[in-house]
Amino acid sequence: MTRNVYRIGIIGYGTVGKGIVNVLEEQKERIASLVSREIEVEYVLVKDRLKKREGDLSFVYDWDAFKRSSFDVVFECIVGVEPAVSYATYFLEQGIPVITANKEMFAKKGKALREVASEYGTSIRYEATTGGAIPIIRSINELLHIQTFTRIDGIVNGTTNYLVTTLRKEGGDFFEHVKKAQEKGYAEADPSFDIDGWDALFKLRIMCESVFGKSPDKETRIPLGPFVQQVKPKEGERIRYIASAYFEEDVLHAVIAPKVILPEHPLFGVDGVTNAIALTTTYSDVLTFTGPGAGSYPTASAMVDDWISYVKLVKPVVPASAGR
């Protein structure tokens, strides 16, 4: 008997989880037509029983209850390594594809999760971990088959790019701007994840796996704060906090560092919370992808698109005869 509905599980109902629910609801018919089945959000796993939640979603508070449900795909929308990695592993071992936006988890456990997925004939998809709405991972994995990449340079942390942009336009003290960004909700209570380069490093590690097929051999991470307090760019120059990866001899370097760049640099014009990733290629010089680095809808739409790409890849809609 053919099952006529894709049953969807969602882990977490923060900014991203809500975005997923909204995108799935708003695009229900379009998605059904793309994946050739109806879709339905079965359960959303949340922690806090007491928080008031609206709408007619079925919330589950208990992992054991959630995991007993029968899903066709699970969207993992929480942060941190645990329990996310255990949850993801559980579903992959059931052969259920997992779509994640969890960069810290994927940077640390991505390789193992991909091995589990492969072993159980399914997939973990992670487009939304890196570059926000920019389809960078899928461009590398699904579009640019014959390019060899020789370097990556990216602005992959929106918070710090917002900070260097504000500092350039308004002047003033860097840490005062950090404080204001915290008040506006642009920066976390503990800003070190962003301004000391951890977030960018996690994303760069994930890109290194996709671009070079390996983890960095040597990681260097220079915090942004001290640099911008000491270095004053000249007229026409700009400071950017850049994530770069490249080979020197056979050593793959991953470097998160503030840099003073000139207008010719492909990341010169990327202001505010925007992300951009420039890939240096053998055949096509530099290809640069620019877009919003975060946000509920951008992240959620990247995840839903990632899932649809997966479904179409394993169930192509073109006639088999076209394969010749």
Added chain:
Amino acid sequence: MTRNVYRIGIIGYGTVGKGIVNVLEEQKERIASLVSREIEVEYVLVKDRLKKREGDLSFVYDWDAFKRSSFDVVFECIVGVEPAVSYATYFLEQGIPVITANKEMFAKKGKALREVASEYGTSIRYEATTGGAIPIIRSINELLHIQTFTRIDGIVNGTTNYLVTTLRKEGGDFFEHVKKAQEKGYAEADPSFDIDGWDALFKLRIMCESVFGKSPDKETRIPLGPFVQQVKPKEGERIRYIASAYFEEDVLHAVIAPKVILPEHPLFGVDGVTNAIALTTTYSDVLTFTGPGAGSYPTASAMVDDWISYVKLVKPVVPASAGR
């Protein structure tokens, strides 16, 4: 009996055709592994019997001889509508996929060719017609499934972007720069195809079909020359020759026009022969793709990648069990 070789036909041996031969030769093993078969260039169709050609390629001078060969894919690398469209139609009617870089042909005959391809269970792929090495068509068709696009703004003609960049940096008379560009081989003997916006309009038409699923209802094309002779941008402003498409009421407008833009515009920083395409989306604000707009290797690698994407789409390599 399984055929173990992809037999490749190439129409034309100019800049792009040579690029295809080089890319296929340099990436022979990698491509074989990606498409799960050996590859072999069977024949290259060329016009001029007298031109000296090196290497061990099998050149054919006669269409009737070329078309009798048995190909698995044909790369169409000539310019102009005829005979390209007749050649493409012929192979599509045999169920053979055609990969084209011919923007004029595809802008004028793309719809009919796609219908023929669909009828005969094959595909015409046209990534390289637009945006050079930028995987814009495949990003739209294969990655961004649930985005709705509300507008396109692109720099899609490298020659005119080189001209406005040179004019800004060096000053002087526009048509003097056109003459110099012709001497350097950057501009054609008849430059109107570029500077009057025809080339950009063809590419914009092709993007409209992919992005909005229809041809423009109204086309406006303002030549670059008179504008740059009359309009002098202020300090901090830049002239760009921009291809835009958007709806007004239900009318799809396609406009090729010189514009004075500010640093906030996503195309502000795109200098020289580089192309860039900014897509305004419902969920992810503006996504911008930047890369080289032309050249032998960029165009050829876009075409070969386009073909590989097609092969992988109709013959997915992931295990069927992963489909669930």
